[in-house]
Amino acid sequence: MGDTKHTRVLIIGSGPAGYTAGVYASRAMLEPVLVQGIQPGGQLTITTEVENWPGESEIQGPDLMVKMEAHATAVGTEVIGDYISDLDLSKRPFTATGDSGTTYTADAVILATGAQANWLGMESEEKFKGFGVSACATCDGFFYRGMDVVVVGGGNTAVEEALFLTKFASKVTLIHRRDTLRSEKILQDRLFKNPKVEILWDHTIEEITGTTAPLGVEGLRARNVKTGEITEVAAKGVFIAIGHSPANMLVKDQLEMQDGGYVKVMNGSTATSIPGVFAAGDLTDHIYRQAVTSAGMGCMAALDAERFLSEQEK
Template structure:
């Protein structure tokens, strides 16, 4: 049964940015409605140990998101299990259409739909996600102290991840399908000078191999694209660094974007190119992509929305 739900602030997305925005806008008595989306809790729900969230020495990613959802609800936010299929930002109130059949009308919107790491699409990669396969070296590199790891990719992200991992790993193998890197020259220079890093050129990863009980990575099956020769590269961790894809499909034709699909915001704020629409977290941040920075931007978005709404009144 379809219905129309009206709210002062509609928050789309349920990662750290979305839930923090819900907490702050609830405290401002804006009675926000948060629509969780296809992956309630966002990327942290596929992360195991989180050791860089302030106040938690170690916490499981899904557990942290359960706590953040509970906090948002305790503050008074209405958290709904729904998915926004389309959004009309051409006039106020803004209108969002849910997969459930519900229509949402909002005076202000906070976009917190996040970004997803691009994956290779291998069944074995999916199998070992969170058990040796990762797309975030700054999140998970700490777990590979004294171990060997493999990074795949050839751009800035891959080189930065490989360099970062040398702080922990005994050896880092960078695998790239071409014979040259796409990353900035200064990063390449650092990479080639680092004694812990070995580069495998003209190579793809065909399969992640590992143990069943307990589930864990022991290596990757690599293939030279020129000779067809295959080999097993031993490793305890496999990092996929072939880029991120911001979840901006809803607004790509309505809002100004930057850096390959990230939502543009006015520097130092969360204001997008349309007044009354705010963006926070990985949807707009192509630099840091951390849970704590996303949460900070969620706070900013709620405060920006509160001030903007007060000016309209």
């Protein structure tokens, strides 16, 4: 049987929201415990250049998260490399179970589990995951030097992935189901000016094709949403960049939700439908979804947790 560890504030998640919550909770002398989860550092660890973090004209995503973790640790946050597989919010102290076998109990919980990549949900996509199909250009782009690749999507993520892949690939085809992109204009300008990029407008993916021995992608079939015409696109890699969904698995049946599965919080607060449970970052933010706003919400969550605990003590 594993150990039991109690803390006044348990922070679940380790992106900008989680680490910032750790900094502020530590400064409030709450001695928080932060459980990093399956992807320490969150989505920024699979991001290359971050150009909109205040004070840094450009910084690599993984480097920023290393700095944030070090800051949280330096001021007193206990950072633990574990994954919370179960969370009971039905009574206080709240109880979380880690994959390590450790049971965590807490007087207050800050949820900062972020979001996870969306997939197309196709059988052929599942077949080639890890063998030519990826949701992370930063992780896998290096393997496609001198090859043709495809990026699927039309938002910031898709354009950033496509631009990053031009460093390695000989050609990048961006496939989008509409005739305009949703990404920031500055990113669109860079994309349109890049000679390695070709855009296939008004198309959806019909099937990803490849070999079985060895298993590997060779291309895909794309359907024109207006005419139904099929276009064959040769590619060794297919990168899915169609956004993310909130990682709400631990709490979707316990907390009140907004449309899209985002945890609902009170206006002007990070308080959820259960007193003592707070949510920050992409888990609750369906509008801005930026690293800096996540960090701000992490600060708010820590301050909200401090006030909650002070009132409980009174």
